Amino acid sequence: AAKSLLFVPLVVGETVRGYVSLQNVDREHAFSASDVRLLTTLANSMSVALENVRLFEAEQAQARRQAALFRLSAALAAAGNEAEIFRQLVVGLQDEDLGYAYVGVFLLDPATGERVEQASTGLSAAEAPLRLAPGQGLSERALLDGQLHYTPDVTQSPDYIPTLDSGSEVDVPLKIGQAVVGVLTVESHQPKAFDQREFDTLTSAAAQAGVALGQARSLAETRQRAAELATINNIGQAISTQLELNALIELVGEQMRQTFQADIVYLALHNRQTNLIHFPYYFGDSSAPMPFGQGLTSRIIKTGQPLLINEEVTERAAQMDIETPGKESLSYLGVPIIAGQQAIGVISVQSITQEGRFDDSDLNLLNTIAANVGAAMQNAQLYQETQRRAEEMAALAEVSREVSATLDVQSVLEQITAHTQQLLTTDDSAILLPQPDGRTFRAIVALGQYASEIKADTIVLGEGVIGDIARTGVAEVVNDLTSDPRAVLIDNIPAEEQESEHLMCTPLRARNQVIGLMVVWRRGPDRERFTQDDLDFLTALARQAAIAMTNARLFEEAEGARAEAEQANQAKSTFLANMSHELRTPLNAIIGFTKIVKRKAKNTLPEKQIDNLGKVLVSAEHLLGLIN
Numbered sequence: 001a002a003k004s005l006l007f008v009p010l011v012v013g014e015t016v017r018g019y020v021s022l023q024n025v026d027r028e029h030a031f032s033a034s035d036v037r038l039l040t041t042l043a044n045s046m047s048v049a050l051e052n053v054r055l056f057e058a059e060q061a062q063a064r065r066q067a068a069l070f071r072l073s074a075a076l077a078a079a080g081n082e083a084e085i086f087r088q089l090v091v092g093l094q095d096e097d098l099g100y101a102y103v104g105v106f107l108l109d110p111a112t113g114e115r116v117e118q119a120s121t122g123l124s125a126a127e128a129p130l131r132l133a134p135g136q137g138l139s140e141r142a143l144l145d146g147q148l149h150y151t152p153d154v155t156q157s158p159d160y161i162p163t164l165d166s167g168s169e170v171d172v173p174l175k176i177g178q179a180v181v182g183v184l185t186v187e188s189h190q191p192k193a194f195d196q197r198e199f200d201t202l203t204s205a206a207a208q209a210g211v212a213l214g215q216a217r218s219l220a221e222t223r224q225r226a227a228e229l230a231t232i233n234n235i236g237q238a239i240s241t242q243l244e245l246n247a248l249i250e251l252v253g254e255q256m257r258q259t260f261q262a263d264i265v266y267l268a269l270h271n272r273q274t275n276l277i278h279f280p281y282y283f284g285d286s287s288a289p290m291p292f293g294q295g296l297t298s299r300i301i302k303t304g305q306p307l308l309i310n311e312e313v314t315e316r317a318a319q320m321d322i323e324t325p326g327k328e329s330l331s332y333l334g335v336p337i338i339a340g341q342q343a344i345g346v347i348s349v350q351s352i353t354q355e356g357r358f359d360d361s362d363l364n365l366l367n368t369i370a371a372n373v374g375a376a377m378q379n380a381q382l383y384q385e386t387q388r389r390a391e392e393m394a395a396l397a398e399v400s401r402e403v404s405a406t407l408d409v410q411s412v413l414e415q416i417t418a419h420t421q422q423l424l425t426t427d428d429s430a431i432l433l434p435q436p437d438g439r440t441f442r443a444i445v446a447l448g449q450y451a452s453e454i455k456a457d458t459i460v461l462g463e464g465v466i467g468d469i470a471r472t473g474v475a476e477v478v479n480d481l482t483s484d485p486r487a488v489l490i491d492n493i494p495a496e497e498q499e500s501e502h503l504m505c506t507p508l509r510a511r512n513q514v515i516g517l518m519v520v521w522r523r524g525p526d527r528e529r530f531t532q533d534d535l536d537f538l539t540a541l542a543r544q545a546a547i548a549m550t551n552a553r554l555f556e557e558a559e560g561a562r563a564e565a566e567q568a569n570q571a572k573s574t575f576l577a578n579m580s581h582e583l584r585t586p587l588n589a590i591i592g593f594t595k596i597v598k599r600k601a602k603n604t605l606p607e608k609q610i611d612n613l614g615k616v617l618v619s620a621e622h623l624l625g626l627i628n
Helices: 033-078 082-093 140-145 196-240 245-260 295-303 313-319 360-405 409-423 451-456 464-472 495-499 532-600 607-627
Strands: 004-012 015-024 102-108 115-121 149-151 168-176 179-188 264-271 276-283 307-309 331-339 342-351 428-434 440-448 476-478 501-510 513-523
Touching: 004 033, 015 033, 033 082, 033 196, 082 102, 082 115, 082 196, 115 179, 140 168, 140 179, 168 196, 179 196, 196 245, 196 360, 245 264, 245 276, 245 342, 245 360, 276 295, 295 307, 295 331, 295 342, 307 313, 331 360, 342 360, 360 409, 409 428, 409 440, 409 513, 409 532, 428 451, 440 451, 440 464, 440 513, 464 476, 464 501, 464 513, 476 532, 495 501, 501 532, 513 532, 532 607
Parallel strands: none
Antiparallel strands: 004 015, 102 115, 102 179, 149 168, 168 179, 264 276, 264 342, 307 331, 331 342, 428 440, 428 513, 476 501, 501 513
C-alpha cells in the first residue's frame, strides 16, 4: 500500500476532466510543495494538450459528419422518386461517420391516420411495412406538433414500440413546406446517446429530405398531369371520330385498360326501359345483365357520384348493404357516365392484387374521361337514332314505290315484313289477315325463329292481346306480357320464352274497318323494349300494307266490272246481229214489192195512192239504213 499520495486535477476551463497521481510505497511525506507545483504545471500542460486533441478530433468528426451530410444531400437531390429518396435517407444516416443503429422513415396515411413505414435499416427485413396506428409509438408526437422529440431512455417510456429493446430515440418531423407529412425516427443502442449536434444533424437531414420529397412530388404531379392530359387528348380525339356506339364502347374500354393497367375494367350502361344494367365492355371478369339496384354500379348511378374504395372492398360494400358479385377486388374505383343531367352508366377500374391502388388523381382522370365519354355516347346515340330514322324513311319510300308499281299483294307484304324485322330488330314478324268466317285471323306472311308456329296459330277476334287489338282497332305496345291478363300463349313456342316476350301490334285499316294485323315480337329479359317511336314506324308500314291490299281489291273490282261490261257488249252485238238479220229480209221484200207496185200503178192508181207508196218506200229504206 502507498505511504504517500499526490493528486493534481486535469482542469479544462472550469471543468475537471481527470487527474494525475503520484504514489510512494516506501515512506511517508515523500512529496514536497515543489513537487506539487511541478506536477500542477505538468497537469496544466497535459490538460491543454488533451483539450487540443479532443478539439481536433471533434473537428475531424464534425468534418466527417458534414461530408456524410453532403453525400446524403447529393444522394437526395439525385433521387428520382419518393422510394429512392427514402432509401437514400436511411442509407445515408447509417454512414459510418454518422453510424446510427436504426433509421426509419414513416409517412402519414391521411385516410387512416396511420404512420406507414417507407424505408428502414438496422433491423431484419419484415414481410410487410410497419404500420403504426394513432396513439402507438413515440414518433406520433413529432407528427402532431411538428417538433423534434428526444427520448433519452426508451425503456422508461410506456409508448415505446420495441425495435432495439433499449437505448435512446429521436423523432424528427418530415415537412413539405409547413405541412408535416411524416416522421424520421433514429435510435441508438445507448441511452442518452444524442446531443445537440445530433439533433442539428438529424434536423438538417429531415429538412433536406422534405425539400427533395416536395420536389419529387411536384415533378411527379407535373408528369402525371402531362400524362393525364395526353391520355385525355388521345381518348378525346379517338372517340370524337367514332359514331358507332358499340365500336365507341370497345375503344373506351381498351383505352381505360391501357391507361390504368387495372386487373378489371368495365363499362356499364343502365337500360331504363328494362331496368337492367348491361356490361357491353368487361375485361378481367364477366358479368351478365343485373337488375338495377344491385352492386356498387347501381349505387354510383343512383347517386351520380364517384366511389373510391382502396381497402376491404367487400366489407365496405357490405356496410352499404351491397353485394359484390364476381372476383373480389382489393381496390375499386368507379365514376358515373353523365349524359345531359343524368347518370346513364359507370366506368370502373379495379385491382385484385393491391390495396390502395388508386388515388385522387386517378379519380379525377377517370371523371374527366367519363365526362368525355358521356358526351361522345350521347352523340353516337343521336347519330344512330338519326341513321335509324333515315333507314325507316328509306324503307317507307321503297315500300311506297313497290306498292305503286305492283299489284302483287303477297310480294309487297313479304317485303314490308322483312323491313319490319330488320329495322325494328325483332325476333319474329307477321302479317295476319281475316278468314272467311270473319272471326279469325291467320298469318299469311311470317319471318323469324318461330315463323311456322305463328303461321299455324289462329287468332280469334277478341281473345288474347292480338285478338283484342283486332276487336278495338287500336295499336298497342305490350312490353310485359306476363302481367297482361289478356295474354294467350302460342302453341309450340316454349312458355319460358313467351314469359319474357315484348309484343307490338297495329291493325291494317281501310274504310274504317280492320282488314288485317301487323305483329312483331322480341323475346328475352335483356332485349330492348318497344317504344312509341317503334309503334309509329310499325303503324306507317301498316298503312302501306293496307294501301297495297286496298289497291289490289280495287283492281280486282275494276277487272270484274270490265269483264261484265265486255260480256254485256257481246250480248248486245249478238242481239243486234240477230235482229238485223230478222228485219233486213222482210224490209228488202217490202222495198222491192213497193217499187214494183209503184212502177205498175202509174196511170192506174190515184195520185194520192202513188204518194203513199212513195212514203212507204222512203220509210222502209230509212229503216233498212238504220239496220245496216
